[in-house]
Amino acid sequence: xxxxxxxxxxxxxxxxxxxxxxxxxxxxxxxxxxxxxxxxxxxxxxxxxxxxxxxxxxxxxxxxxxxxxxxxxxxxxxxxxxxxxxxxxxxxxxxxxxxxxxxxxxxxxxxxxxxxxxxxxx
Numbered sequence: 121x122x123x124x125x126x127x128x129x130x131x132x133x134x135x136x137x138x139x140x141x142x143x144x145x146x147x148x149x150x151x152x153x154x155x156x157x158x159x160x161x162x163x164x165x166x167x168x169x170x171x172x173x174x175x176x177x178x179x180x181x182x183x184x185x186x187x188x189x190x191x192x193x194x195x196x197x198x199x200x201x202x203x204x205x206x207x208x209x210x211x212x213x214x215x216x217x218x219x220x221x222x223x224x225x226x227x228x229x230x231x232x233x234x235x236x237x238x239x240x241x242x
Contacts, residue, residue, distance in 0.1 A: 124179075125165070126158075126164060127164075127166055127177075127178055128169060129169070129176050134169065138151075158234055190224050191203075209228060209232070
């Protein structure tokens with residue numbers, strides 16, 4: 121079943137944005153080379169990318185089968201999409217009718233390996 125995984129934002133200072141979430145919201149900040157700075161709040165997260173990254177978007181966690189079904193629906197409706205390999209996951213990016221960027225993301229291990237223990241999205 122699809123569920124909210126993350127809200128991603130581009131910022132000049134990803135560390136400062138994540139640290140703010142840590143101070144104000146009690147987020148757990150995780151940094152990994154080649155990935156955005158993550159601020160985890162339970163089973164979801166903010167992903168802070170440097171400016172020039174993938175763009176502001178909402179990530180919806182899906183299984184391989186669900187991502188394939190979404191891709192098929194996008195094709196049937198003539199909606200452009202782009203698939204990106206994140207190493208730990210594959211993202212299917214597309215825009216909704218109002219132009220918002222959406223990512224249907226599937227983690228290779230079934231779960232984001234950076235996510236804090238005990239915060240599985242279930």
